[in-house]
Amino acid sequence: MRWTPQRRSVVAALSGASGHVTAAELVERCRDQDPTTTPSTVYRTLDVLEELGLVRHGHGADGREEFHVQPAVEHGHLYCSACGGRWEIAEGQAQAVVAAFASVDGFEVDLSHMTVVGVCGACARAGGR
Amino acid sequence: MRWTPQRRSVVAALSGASGHVTAAELVERCRDQDPTTTPSTVYRTLDVLEELGLVRHGHGADGREEFHVQPAVEHGHLYCSACGGRWEIAEGQAQAVVAAFASVDGFEVDLSHMTVVGVCGACARAGGR
DNA sequence: GGCCTTATTGCGCATAGTTGCAATAAGCGC
DNA sequence: GCGCTTATTGCAACTATGCGCAATAAGGCC
Ligand SMILES: [Mn+2]
Ligand SMILES: [Mn+2]
Ligand SMILES: [Zn+2]
Ligand SMILES: [Zn+2]
Numbered sequence: 001m002r003w004t005p006q007r008r009s010v011v012a013a014l015s016g017a018s019g020h021v022t023a024a025e026l027v028e029r030c031r032d033q034d035p036t037t038t039p040s041t042v043y044r045t046l047d048v049l050e051e052l053g054l055v056r057h058g059h060g061a062d063g064r065e066e067f068h069v070q071p072a073v074e075h076g077h078l079y080c081s082a083c084g085g086r087w088e089i090a091e092g093q094a095q096a097v098v099a100a101f102a103s104v105d106g107f108e109v110d111l112s113h114m115t116v117v118g119v120c121g122a123c124a125r126a127g128g129r
Numbered sequence: 130m131r132w133t134p135q136r137r138s139v140v141a142a143l144s145g146a147s148g149h150v151t152a153a154e155l156v157e158r159c160r161d162q163d164p165t166t167t168p169s170t171v172y173r174t175l176d177v178l179e180e181l182g183l184v185r186h187g188h189g190a191d192g193r194e195e196f197h198v199q200p201a202v203e204h205g206h207l208y209c210s211a212c213g214g215r216w217e218i219a220e221g222q223a224q225a226v227v228a229a230f231a232s233v234d235g236f237e238v239d240l241s242h243m244t245v246v247g248v249c250g251a252c253a254r255a256g257g258r
Numbered sequence: 259g260g261c262c263t264t265a266t267t268g269c270g271c272a273t274a275g276t277t278g279c280a281a282t283a284a285g286c287g288c
Numbered sequence: 289g290c291g292c293t294t295a296t297t298g299c300a301a302c303t304a305t306g307c308g309c310a311a312t313a314a315g316g317c318c
Contacts, residue, residue, distance in 0.1 A: 040307080101245065115244065153273080167297070
């Protein structure tokens with residue numbers, strides 16, 4: 001495994017990003033530093049970083065991959081299709097969900113890769129429907 | 130709303146497809162019938178069909194959209210990242226999950242849009258790890 | 259410091275999906 | 289059946305992402 005300048009660049013861009021970033025955004029961030037950045041290299045670097053466990057990815061409400069540096073607690077994401085809001089899935093719910101799937105056939109849910117879309121409480125009450 | 134030959138084509142391709150199909154697959158199926166099929170038209174048609182409630186889409190383990198003709202029971206999908214297996218989420222788990230989210234802030238989960246990835250019981254037991 | 263192996267890069271090309279816009283044609287009224 | 293309005297289509301250009309392959313350069317060895 002080689003520590004190349006382009007990998008350094010991606011790691012820097014990642015740590016400089018709070019929360020979640022899509023690969024395309026990362027390409028941009030890297031380009032801000034080094035305009036010669038190549039997309040394929042960034043995509044491939046993200047793959048290795050994930051194999052190394054340094055980052056994890058989930059999917060936005062639209063299915064697009066979103067990366068985030070490995071956080072303290074593994075967590076999934078919740079998206080409101082009405083207001084566009086997004087939240088991390090709380091420990092409590094996460095446990096309930098994991099348990100629900102584990103109970104049936106021993107299915108082990110990959111929490112950090114879990115994306116749940118729906119309508120948040122606020123929108124549900126407001127929008128009626 | 131106009132009933133055009135290209136929309137008829139997409140609907141035909143959809144009904145001829147059992148289970149789930151990705152938009153790209155649908156484009157292929159349409160082309161088998163009518164080689165002049167244009168991708169953008171298929172994609173746009175899928176959008177209107179979904180607005181009409183004739184189809185719904187979820188996302189595969191990789192985030193790609195997958196369509197299926199509106200089934201009797203709304204359901205999400207479960208994917209095993211180890212063996213590639215896929216299942217519909219059973220009523221029981223679905224209820225547990227919906228309840229888990231509803232309980233906290235009244236979040237209303239869109240079940241048919243729910244994708245859960247992880248390791249199935251069989252793979253978990255087999256692969257250890 | 260130079261050499262050598264081979265992991266990585268950059269590139270060109272490919273696929274999936276989106277969007278603006280001008281040309282086309284449903285379907286309604288007569 | 290004939291126009292007319294305007295929903296749809298086809299196309300071209302574009303974004304996001306992936307892949308094969310030859311050229312390049314990390315980093316271990318002496
Ligand atoms: Mn979706
Ligand atoms: Mn994924
Ligand atoms: Zn909301
Ligand atoms: Zn499995």
